[in-house]
Amino acid sequence: MNSEESPLPEDLIIEILSWLPPETLASFRSVSKWWCSTISDAKFVAKHQSHFGNSLKNSNSNRIVILTERHADPRAPLKLRLFLDSNPGTFPEHNMELDLKKRGAAESCRIMGSCDGLFCLASSSCDYVGIQLCNPCVRWATRLPVHCFTDKFNPVDLYYGIGFDASVNDYKVLKLRRPVTSRTHMPGAAAMFSVKAKSWKRLNVSVPPNIPLGRSVFLHGFVHWLTCLPSLYNNIKRIMLFDICNEVFGELQLPEIDRDRDTNACADTSISVVRGSLCVLVAESKTDISCDVWMMKEYGIVESWTKQFSIVLREGITKCVEQTVGGEILCCTRKGEHRNVSRHGELRYEPLPSQLVLYDPAMDEYRYVGPAPSCKHVISLVASLALVNGTESFVTSLCLLSWFYMTLQWMNTDMSKQLHLVNMSFCCEEEKRVCWVRDIDDEEESSTFVLRGGCPGSGQRRWEKGWSFHTIILQLDRVIQPDPTRPNGSEDGTSEAGYWSGSGRARLGNPSKLGPSGALLMHLPPPGYCTLSIAHLDASLCFPIARPADLLLTESVLELANLPPAPFRVSGSLEHLIMNARIANRNRAKKGTLPTPGALVIVGEDVERTPEVRADPNEKKVKESKKKSKRPGKEVTEGPSDPKKCKRGSKSSRSSKSSKRSKSMAAKSKAVADKNEEENFQLSGDLNK
Amino acid sequence: MAPKNKNPNGENVVPEVQQKKTQALILKSSDGEEFSISKSAAGLSVAIKNMMEDDCAGGVIPLPLVDGGTLARVITYLNKHAEDGASDEDKRKFDEEFLSGMEVDVLCDVALAGNYLDIRGLFHDVCQRIVNGMKNKSVEWVRKTFRIESDFTAEEEEQIKKEYAWAWEGVDSDAD
Numbered sequence: 001m002n003s004e005e006s007p008l009p010e011d012l013i014i015e016i017l018s019w020l021p022p023e024t025l026a027s028f029r030s031v032s033k034w035w036c037s038t039i040s041d042a043k044f045v046a047k048h049q050s051h052f053g054n055s056l057k058n059s060n061s062n063r064i065v066i067l068t069e070r071h072a073d074p075r076a077p078l079k080l081r082l083f084l085d086s087n088p089g090t091f092p093e094h095n096m097e098l099d100l101k102k103r104g105a106a107e108s109c110r111i112m113g114s115c116d117g118l119f120c121l122a123s124s125s126c127d128y129v130g131i132q133l134c135n136p137c138v139r140w141a142t143r144l145p146v147h148c149f150t151d152k153f154n155p156v157d158l159y160y161g162i163g164f165d166a167s168v169n170d171y172k173v174l175k176l177r178r179p180v181t182s183r184t185h186m187p188g189a190a191a192m193f194s195v196k197a198k199s200w201k202r203l204n205v206s207v208p209p210n211i212p213l214g215r216s217v218f219l220h221g222f223v224h225w226l227t228c229l230p231s232l233y234n235n236i237k238r239i240m241l242f243d244i245c246n247e248v249f250g251e252l253q254l255p256e257i258d259r260d261r262d263t264n265a266c267a268d269t270s271i272s273v274v275r276g277s278l279c280v281l282v283a284e285s286k287t288d289i290s291c292d293v294w295m296m297k298e299y300g301i302v303e304s305w306t307k308q309f310s311i312v313l314r315e316g317i318t319k320c321v322e323q324t325v326g327g328e329i330l331c332c333t334r335k336g337e338h339r340n341v342s343r344h345g346e347l348r349y350e351p352l353p354s355q356l357v358l359y360d361p362a363m364d365e366y367r368y369v370g371p372a373p374s375c376k377h378v379i380s381l382v383a384s385l386a387l388v389n390g391t392e393s394f395v396t397s398l399c400l401l402s403w404f405y406m407t408l409q410w411m412n413t414d415m416s417k418q419l420h421l422v423n424m425s426f427c428c429e430e431e432k433r434v435c436w437v438r439d440i441d442d443e444e445e446s447s448t449f450v451l452r453g454g455c456p457g458s459g460q461r462r463w464e465k466g467w468s469f470h471t472i473i474l475q476l477d478r479v480i481q482p483d484p485t486r487p488n489g490s491e492d493g494t495s496e497a498g499y500w501s502g503s504g505r506a507r508l509g510n511p512s513k514l515g516p517s518g519a520l521l522m523h524l525p526p527p528g529y530c531t532l533s534i535a536h537l538d539a540s541l542c543f544p545i546a547r548p549a550d551l552l553l554t555e556s557v558l559e560l561a562n563l564p565p566a567p568f569r570v571s572g573s574l575e576h577l578i579m580n581a582r583i584a585n586r587n588r589a590k591k592g593t594l595p596t597p598g599a600l601v602i603v604g605e606d607v608e609r610t611p612e613v614r615a616d617p618n619e620k621k622v623k624e625s626k627k628k629s630k631r632p633g634k635e636v637t638e639g640p641s642d643p644k645k646c647k648r649g650s651k652s653s654r655s656s657k658s659s660k661r662s663k664s665m666a667a668k669s670k671a672v673a674d675k676n677e678e679e680n681f682q683l684s685g686d687l688n689k
Numbered sequence: 690m691a692p693k694n695k696n697p698n699g700e701n702v703v704p705e706v707q708q709k710k711t712q713a714l715i716l717k718s719s720d721g722e723e724f725s726i727s728k729s730a731a732g733l734s735v736a737i738k739n740m741m742e743d744d745c746a747g748g749v750i751p752l753p754l755v756d757g758g759t760l761a762r763v764i765t766y767l768n769k770h771a772e773d774g775a776s777d778e779d780k781r782k783f784d785e786e787f788l789s790g791m792e793v794d795v796l797c798d799v800a801l802a803g804n805y806l807d808i809r810g811l812f813h814d815v816c817q818r819i820v821n822g823m824k825n826k827s828v829e830w831v832r833k834t835f836r837i838e839s840d841f842t843a844e845e846e847e848q849i850k851k852e853y854a855w856a857w858e859g860v861d862s863d864a865d
Contacts, residue, residue: 008797008835012804019820030849031831033840 014038018051022117022137022385023084042169045385049116056325056382063381064330064356064369065111065119065136082136083369084383111377112160113174115218117384120173122160131160131173131193137383149177149189161216161223163244164386170196171386172244174223179209192247208249210240215379219273220299221245224252226271226280237269239278254280255294255305272323272380279308281329283320289313291320291329293361309361317357324380329359330369714741715749716764722757723749726764730771734763735807754805759798762787766811788818793834796822 008016017025017039025048029036038044064083109132112122121132134141157178164171172192179188188207193200210227217224223242241250254269268283278296283289290312298304313320319332333355356369356378713725716737731737740750752760769783791799796819803812823831832839839846 008801012797012800013835016800016816016819016823019816020823024824024826027828028831030841030846031828031835031839032837035837036849 010034010038014044014047018044018047019055021052022048022135022383025385026138039385046169048385053116053382053384063117063137063383064324065379065381066356066370066377080134080136080141081370111215111379113162113216113218113223114379114381115162115164115171115223116386117381118162118171118386119379119381120160120162122158122175124158131175133162133173133195135384135386136381138385144173144193149191159212159216159225161218161225161242163218163221163223163242165244166221167245168196170194174242174244175200176207178211179207203247205247205249208240208251210238212240213237214270217271217273217278218244219276219278222250224271224278226269239271252300253302255302255307268320270320270322272325274323274325274327279323279327280305281320281323285318288315289317289320289331293323293329311359311361313359314366317359318354321356321378322380324358325382326380327361329361330378330380331357331359333357716760717749717751718755718757718760719753720757722760724757724760724764726767727771730764730767733767733770733808733810735809737806752806755802756798759795759802762795762799763802763806763808763811767808770810784814788814791818793819793822 017028017035020028025039029039066081066083109121109123111119112124113120117137118133118135121134131144132141133144159176159178161174161176162171163174172194175191175193177189188209190203190205190207191200192203208227210225210229212225212227214226221244223244225240227238227240229236229238237254239252239254241252242248243250268281268285270281270283272279272281274295278299280294280296282292282294284291290310292310293308294305295308296305313329313331316333317331321330321332324330355371358367358369359365360367714728714731714737716724716726716731718724728741731741737750755763766784766787769787770780788796796815800812800815800819803815831837841849
C-alpha cells in the first residue's frame with residue numbers, strides 16, 4: 001500500500017475494516033497484499049469480533065446455512081447454500097460446495113456444533129469419519145486430521161462441540177464418545193482438537209452418560225448440549241456443559257417448563273444463543289405447533305430463566321427447527337402444501353416443496369427463506385471472520401504431519417466397481433504409535449486408489465527412521481458375495497499362528513450382500529497380481545506382518561516427508577505384504593499345517609499371469625477343496641500350486657516387469673495424488689499455491 | 690504517516706463562527722488559516738481540551754495535521770454539538786445532513802481529523818458512513834477510492850477471486 005497516496009493511514013483503514021461484514025472482507029482480501037494479510041491477521045479478527053460482532057447483537061441479522069441433500073451420486077461434494085439476511089428482509093442466496101467426497105461418510109454427517117460463525121460437520125456413529133470445520137461467511141472449510149478413539153471399527157455414539165478458548169485465543173473442537181450404551185460397550189472418551197496446535201489431544205475426563213439431543217452451542221467459555229438423562233426412560237432434560245478452558249464437564253438446569261401439557265404430544269426442545277443469551281425453545285406439536293421460548297437473562301443463574309413469549313405458529317408449519325441467532329424462529333412448512341395460483345381467472349393448485357420460513361415474534365410476521373432440505377442440515381449462524389486465516393496454515397500443517405500417499409490398484413476392474421476400500425490403517429510397532437491411512441480418494445471408473453496416511457495425535461509425531469508397520473487394517477464397503485465362478489481358495493486345515501486374522505466387527509456394507517456362509521471374497525490386487533481371499537469377515541480385517549522390516553520406510557522417503565507440499569508416495573508396499581503371505585503359504589505347504597480360522601491367505605498367486613489366466617488352473621482345485629471343507633466360509637486357502645514356478649516367476653518379474661509397472665503406477669498415482677491435492681486446495685485460501 | 694494537506698474540494702470554507710463569545714480560542718490549520726471557536730465547543734475535542742489545560746489557554750492552538758477545509762467542517766460539527774438549545778434529535782438530524790453531502794475523500798479527511806482531535810462521536814459517525822459506503826462495493830472501487838495499487842500478480846488475484854467467488858455476486862455494478 002502506498003501510504004502517501006492513500007487518503008487514510010493504515011490504522012484508520014483497519015478501524016474501518018473492523019466494522020465491515022465478513023463476506024465483504026473476504027472479497028477485499030484481493031485488494032492488495034497488505035489488505036489480505038491485515039484481514040487474515042489474528043489481531044484483526046479479534047478486533048472485528050468486538051466491533052462488527054457486537055454490533056450484530058442488537059440487530060436481527062440472520063445467516064442461515066443449508067446443506068443440500070445429497071445427489072444420487074454419492075461422490076458428489078455436498079452443496080452448501082448460505083442465506084444472508086439483508087436489509088429489505090430478503091435472503092440472497094450464496095452457494096458453495098463443501099468437500100465431502102468420501103463415500104459413506106456424508107450420509108451420516110450432521111451439523112454437530114457451532115461457535116462464532118463456525119460449524120462442524122461430523123458423524124455421530126463412525127469413529128473414523130473426518131470432521132469438517134466450516135466458516136461459510138468467508139467460504140472456508142477444511143477437514144480436520146482424522147482422530148480415532150480406537151483402532152477397531154466398533155459402533156460408537158459420538159458427539160461434538162466447538163468452542164473458543166479465550167485464554168489462549170484458540171478454537172477447539174471437542175469429540176466425545178458416550179460411555180456404555182445399548183449398542184456399544186466402551187467407556188466414555190474425550191478428545192480435543194486445537195486449531196492452533198493443529199493436533200488432537202486425549203482428555204483425561206470422564207464423559208457423562210447423558211444423551212445429547214441435537215447440536216452444541218458455545219457461550220461464555222462453555223460448550224452446551226441439551227441432553228436427557230439416560231436413566232429409567234424418563235424425560236428429564238438438562239443442559240450439559242463443557243468448560244473449554246479448564247476441560248471439565250458441568251450441568252445447567254433448564255427452566256421449569258410447563259409440565260401440565262398434553263403428555264402425549266411430543267415436545268421438541270432445542271437450545272440456541274440469541275444475542276448473547278442462552279435460549280431454550282420448546283416446540284409442542286399437536287394440530288398446530290406451539291412454541292415457548294425461554295431465555296437465561298443472566299448467564300449461569302438458574303432463577304433468571306424467563307419465558308420470553310409463547311406463540312402458536314401458523315397453520316401449515318410442521319416443524320420448528322431452531323431459534324436463530326437473531327431471535328426469530330426458523331420453521332418448516334408442510335411438504336406438498338398447495339398454493340392458489342390465479343391464472344386467467346381460474347384457480348390452480350400447485351404442490352409446493354417444504355419451505356423454510358422465519359417467524360419474527362416481535363413483528364408477528366413470517367418471511368420466506370428458501371426451500372427446506374432435511375432439517376438436521378440447517379443452521380443459523382452469526383457472521384464472523386473466525387479462521388479466515390485458518391486456510392493457509394491449516395492445510396500446510398496437514399502436510400507437515402508427514403502425510404504420505406500410497407497407491408492401491410485394483411487389477412481386475414470389475415472388482416473395483418463392486419468394492420471399495422473405506423479404510424486402511426497401519427499400526428507402527430515402536431511405542432505402539434499408530435499411523436492411519438484415512439482419506440481415500442478414488443477416481444471414478446478407475447481402479448486406482450490413492451491413500452493418504454499420517455500420524456494422528458500430537459503434531460510433533462513424525463515418521464522416524466526405523467519405524468515400521470506392524471498391523472494393517474483394511475476396511476471395505478459394499479461387500480460382495482463370493483463369486484462361485486472364481487477360485488475361492490482351498491481349505492487345508494487349521495492353525496499357523498494367525499498370520500492373517502480377521503476382526504470383522506464393524507461393517508459398512510449391506511449385510512444382505514454377504515454370502516450365505518458369511519464369507520466374502522476380497523481381491524486385493526497388489527502389484528504382484530495377487531488375489532487375496534478373506535473368510536469370515538464382514539468388512540474389515542487386520543493382520544500382522546511377519547517381518548516388519550520389510551515395510552520400513554527408507555531414509556530418502558523420510559526426508560521428503562518434511563517438505564510440506566510434496567507428499568511422498570509409497571508404491572508397492574503391499575508387495576512386501578504379499579511376499580510375507582507367500583512365505584507363510586509356503587511354510588504351511590511345507591509343514592502341512594493349516595491356517596487359523598478366519599485367516600487370510602493368497603489365492604492363485606502368480607506374478608506372471610493376468611488375472612483371467614490366473615483363475616483357471618486353480619479352479620478345479622478350489623472346488624475340490626471346497627467340497628472337503630465342512631465349515632464353509634471359515635477359511636479358504638490356496639497355496640501356490642508349484643512353489644518353484646512361483647519363486648521363479650517372482651524373481652523375474654520383480655527385476656523387470658514389476659519395476660516397469662511400479663514406475664507406471666507411480667506416475668499414475670502421482671497424477672491422481674496431484675489431482676487430489678488440487679481438490680484439497682480448491683476451497684482453501686492457500687495463497688502460496 | 691502524514692495526511693495530505695489540501696482541501697479536497699479546493700474551496701475555501703469560511704466558518705460561521707462569531708468572535709463575540711468572550712471565551713474564544715484560535716485554531717490554526719496546517720495551511721495557516723485561523724479559526725476562532727468557543728471554548729465550550731472546542732472542549733468536545735479531548736485533544737484540544739488537553740492542550741487548553743496544558744498551556745496555551747487563550748492563545749493560538751496550531752493543528753499541523755488538519756487542513757483548513759477539514760477544520761472548518763469539524764468546527765461546524767463542534768459548534769452544533771455545543772449549541773445550548775440543540776436536542777439530541779436535532780443533533781442527529783444535523784449529523785445526517787452534515788455527513789450525507791460528503792464524498793469519501795472528504796469523509797476520510799474528517800475521520801482523520803476526528804481521530805487526531807479525539808472527537809469520538811464524530812469519528813465513529815464518519816467511520817460508519819465510510820463502512821456503509823463500502824458494503825457491496827467491488828474491489829476495483831476500493832482500489833480507486835483508497836488509491837491502492839494491486840501488488841498481486843494476475844494469477845494470485847485470480848486464485849483469490851476463485852476461492853471467494855460468491856463474494857463477487859451481488860456487488861454494486863456501478864464501480865463509482
